[in-house]
Amino acid sequence: MNFGKGCHLHLIDGSAFIFRAYHALPPLTRKSDGLPIGAVAGFCNMLFRYIEDSSGPDAPTHAAVIFDKGSMTFRNEIYDLYKANRDAMPEELRPQIPLTREATRAFNIACEEKEGYEADDIIATLACQAREAGGRVTIISSDKDLMQLVGGGVEMLDAMKNKRIGTEEVEQKFGVGPDRVTDVQALAGDSVDNVPGAPGIGIKTAALLINEFGDLETLLARAGEIKQPKRRQTLIDHAEQIRVSKRLVELDCDTPLDFTLDDLEVKDPDPTVLLDFLTRMEFRTLTRRVADQAGVEAPAIPEAAAPAADAATDLPEQPPFAPDSYTCVTEIETLEAWIAEIRALGHVALDTETTGLNDMTADLVGISLATAPGRACYIPLAHKAEGGGDGLFADDTVAPGQIPLQAALDALRPVLEDPAILKIGQNMKYDAKILHRYGLRIAPIDDTMLLSYAMHGGLHGHGMDQLSERYLSHNPIPIKELIGSGKSQITFDRVPIPEATRYAAEDADITLRLWEQFRPALHRARVTTVYETLERPLIPVLARMEMSGVLVDRDTLSRMSNAFAQKMAGLEAEIHELAGETFNVGSPKQLGEILFDRMGLPGGKKGKTGAWSTPADVLEDLATEHDLPGRVLDWRQLSKLKSTYTDALQTHINPDTGRVHTSYQQTGANTGRLASSDPNLQNIPVRSEEGRRIREAFVAAPGKRLLSLDYSQIELRILAHIAGIDTLKTAFREGLDIHAMTASEMFGVEIEGMDPMIRRQAKAINFGVIYGISGFGLARNLRIPRAEAQGFIDRYFERFPGIREYMADTTAFAKEHGYVQTLFGRRINTPEINAKGPGAGFAKRAAINAPIQGTAADIIRRAMIRMEDAIADLPATMLLQVHDELIFEVDEGAEDQVIAAVREVMEGAAHPAVHLDVPLVVDAGIGANWAEAH
DNA sequence: GTACTCACG
DNA sequence: GACGTACGTGAGTACG
Incomplete structure (x- = not known):
């Protein structure tokens, strides 16, 4: 049916539904795997009730659920702080967002969203179109920002209170009719959306003014006539800010859409599709109700076999490790059977065996796979014949009984590259790089090492042997038993295949068991967002940087x-x-x-x-x-x-x-920093003149240049933000010399013509503060008597009491919870914080430092993850990271363009998850070598 | 294998 | 009141 007169369009504000559902319900999780599902459950219940309620004579002929998409919209171009005070999405909500889209489709309701537009704009556009076509519109929402649309056949419905909102209700709320609502909003501002408005003017005053002058532009033009002096001045001073606010609150009725009203016609849900979705979500009650209504039998939901577990003791019965039960895959048909099993399952644990530890040079020897605890196989691909000797006179003939390497890889490719099949590994960057050299682009991947790092950072290492012992109570076969050690060490391709099978398949088995335990635990530790936004997406970025060299x-x-x-x-x-x-x-x-x-x-x-x-x-x-x-x-x-x-x-x-080609350890530092090794390219000399010349040897290829971009004072800026030190924040905003400013504050000297010695001391204090300052440490650093150093510190705290509070609060938090956090939610466990003795001081200072160093580390990680897209169309490659610095190799002539693009990403890297009170500033350098660029 | 020393942020 | 301390790394060398 074409939309027109007599038609009735329902527009549901999907995001509002989600947040209501999320806050209304306790944190439910899906029984089988611990996935947080509360918001989806509430969302589905609301949709179900909505459909029930909206039948009858006033039923809609057309309907759609509209969602927000992307956190940046055209409003951020008008005003960069728009919605900047919004908290980041709770981490357990994030994975539920796509499921709410799926739920909408399962209910057979049109589901619409558009990148860069808020749901409100799409709703506005559709409402206008429907009104012009002569139809009626009901907007299912209670959002006041939508009230400007009311009138001329458009109404709102607050689904919670089941209350209609028409012109009268809008007038009650805003004191003006719907057509003047945006004028009032522009004046009153909105703290929720961070719309500035006019300071000191609320809805009441705004309505008064608009009613007196007719509309906003007339009011601003004739502001001089306002009798109250303060109010008059406010409007004159903030006219521009008010106009910006008006543009922020006005909805866009011309959102470009790739569908029409006719596409939104109401259709009945297909019970099979809907029930399939609901059973997958394991919603028992709703499944039954939907089945009853459709007159079909409710599909069974399997009782959870594996209650999600926190510790090994809660784990369901696991088959014991049985190295002799693993399969050695020697025929392509056997491999095809494993591949079919993986396809049916949707995920697989995988491990590669190679001839060495260096992923740039080691060759592939075999691949192991695991699909369930105790069910794993090894595919030998390049083992050498036995008895051929080793060393200089080794016999290089291949061992019999192996699938030809290329044939095996070709068979595996569709699985390894299938976006719907998750590949699970321990330190997957290694395996991904090895397979990359054989032409395989393995994705998507999950990594047990990184899962452990996100949850257990600071508690213990994240190597497989350690994790297996701790979480599976199983000591894996040591690699030394196969290849020996020291001079007589052999490469893995010389290990007899039966032994290799026991070892390699066990590794895949362990990885799978760890994954089954860690994946659901991630949500409970509230670090899903850390893992999903700061760990997992970084793997391919680091892999490419390492391969670039x-x-x-x-x-x-x-x-x-x-x-x-x-x-x-x-x-x-x-x-x-x-x-x-x-x-x-x-x-x-x-x-x-x-x-x-x-x-x-x-x-x-x-x-x-x-x-x-x-x-x-x-x-x-x-x-x-x-x-x-x-x-x-x-x-x-x-x-x-x-x-x-x-x-x-x-x-x-x-x-x-x-x-x-360096290697970056993503789990190398407890704070979230990377570590670099083989060789370490994060400690190339720079401080001494003689040492700095080493950097001349790091050069750009012919026709190219090196760029270096680094964050200026990032840790001090973060400290200023976290501890809320206004003096420091202002100094950073005004671009002052922060150490000179500190010296001036502390010693009362002028910044102009300051004694460099005084500034040096202030600089040492600023650094000391980041490290958890002590009189002893500062005294040693500055080579002054301890009492004098203590005097400096006392004076510093007197001048910046917020810093002392931050330190006390942070240690108190660590003592209570056993961990500290970065602004992005990264957790750094502090198991030693309640220790007695000399270790106590260490743990305390580390706890003070970790959120600062860690937040800086998170920020540059976010920049790196976004960088590839940002420079995809530019002739530039990201090569190195040195904690607060990124190095690029760029075609000559493109330097300025690349610097602009990189700088934008780096300076904005905290957004939108965190809004810092201080600007991030990035310095850039260009040169033929690293010494020049830095 | 551990201790010491020193390179970086 | 004594004690021992700056935070986070990796690598090369000496030495037991």
Whole structure:
């Protein structure tokens, strides 16, 4: 039926339904897997009741449920703070959103949304169209923002109170008719949507003014005539802000839609489809009611076999580990049977076996799969024949009884690349990179290591052996039993296939069992959002960065290395001369004996092994007494640069790519930071002039340039936000020199012409605060007496009492809950926080630092995850991350464009989940090498 | 394998 | 009142 006169359109505000349902119901979870489902349950109940209620003579001929989509709309372009004070969506609600769309379709009601538009705009557009076509409209919502639409055949219905809202009710609420509602809203503003309005003016006053002057523009034009002086001034001062507010509250009746009213015709639900959905959700009561109504038998919902468990003790009976029960897949037909099983199941645990630990060079040897606890197989693909010997004279013929590698991969490809089949692994970045080299783009993936990290960060490590022991009470077969260790170690392709099967299939089995336990526990630990937004999407980003690698110039390193060696030899001779004997300069023990035992210099301390300790700060103090310690310090610096950087880096240049491919550990740091290894590219020297030159060896490929963009003072900014320090926030907003500002606040000196020494001290305090400051630590850092340092700290806290409160609040929270949190909900467990003894201080400072360092880490993770899309059309590649810095390789000529795009992503990375009170500022540099770019 | 030292944010 | 401390990492070398 074409929409027209006599037709009646119902428009349901879907998002309002969801939030009502979410808040109205306790946190229900689906029995079988613990998925939070309360909002979906409430939503379905509301839809069901709505359908029941809306039958009869006034029944709608057309209906649709309208949803919001995307958190950024055109209103954010008008006013960037629009809805900025909204809390982030609760993490247990997030996974339910797509299910509410599915529910709507299951009820056979049209389900509409549009990226970049609010549901209100779509509702407005449809209501206008229906009105023009001569039909009637009922908007099922009580949202006051929709009241401007009322009139001319458009009504609202508050489904909860079952109350109709017509022109009269709108006038009651706003004191004006629907056509002037936006004028009143523009003046009164709205704290919920963060519409500014005119300060000090509420709905009452606004209505008064509009009724007096007729409309908003007339009012603003004639504001000078208002009698009350304060009110008059407010309107004159804030005219522009009021006009912006008006644009924010006005709904868009011209939303471009790719459907028409005719598409929204009411249809009866198909009982089969609806019941299928409801049983999948395990809604028992609703399933029965729907079945009764349709006159069919209610489908059975299996009683939950596996009550979701928190601890191993609650786990359902698990089959024991039986290594001999695993299948070794040697025929393509057997493999096809496993593939069919995986398809039916929808997920699979998977593990790859390779010839080494380096995923850039190791070759695939076999793949193991698991579909249920105790049910796993191993597919050997590249095992070498037995008895062929090893080492130099190894026999490289392949072992018999293996499916040809390419045939196996071709068979697996449709499963591994199927977006509907979840691939579960432990440290999947490794497996994904290996399979990538064989042309497989494995997705989507879930990772037990990251699940553990999101839940248990700070409690223990997240290696498979550790997790298996802790959560499955099972010690896996050690890899050493198969490949040995040390010099006689062999590669996995030389392990006999039966043994390899026991080991490899067990790994997949363990991974699957861990996943079955961790997945539902994630919701209960309230870290689903952390896992889904900060962990899982980062895997492919890191994988691509690692595979890109960075170009390192071997000749530059080699030349530097030679220069360092020469200088060191000279220093070594001088040191021996000064010492009067030759000894190993690199041995702190021998050096300590010379300095403290033989020469009798003061200040020596012994470590726990009884050997002398000779760290740099002690040698610096001694340098005033004798020439030798200074020479040793110079030697040490060169030795470090040579061994760790100029020499070791060369060995990491990949012969195939000519580039250096680091590996990022996503679970490397408890705070959420990444760690880099093999080689560590997050500690390349920069602080000393000599060390910084190492960065000259990190170069852009011909025709390209390196870009470096880093967050300025991100941790201090976060501290200012979290602790709510207004002075600091203002200083950051005004772009002041924050350390000079601190010094000025503390010591009462002018920022202009400040003694650099004073600023340096303030800077040390600012850093100390982030670390959980102590008099001792600050004293040592600044080399001042402890009492003086304590005096600084006291004065600092006096000036910034909010910081002391933050520290006290954070430790109290940690003591009560056993964890602390970042602004994005990342949890850092603090098991030692209630310990007694020296560990207590450590744990306390770590707890103070973790939310700050962790929030910064979350922010750059968010930036990295969004970066790929942001620069997809630009000739740029993201190569490295160094905690607050990202390095890119860019085609010459595109630098400015890329910087603009990257900066926008980085500076806005906290949005929309968190709205910081301080701006994030990103500095950028360009160069032929990293030294120039930084 | 552990301790020490030092490179980075 | 004493004690021991800056937060988070990875890597190379010496040494038992």
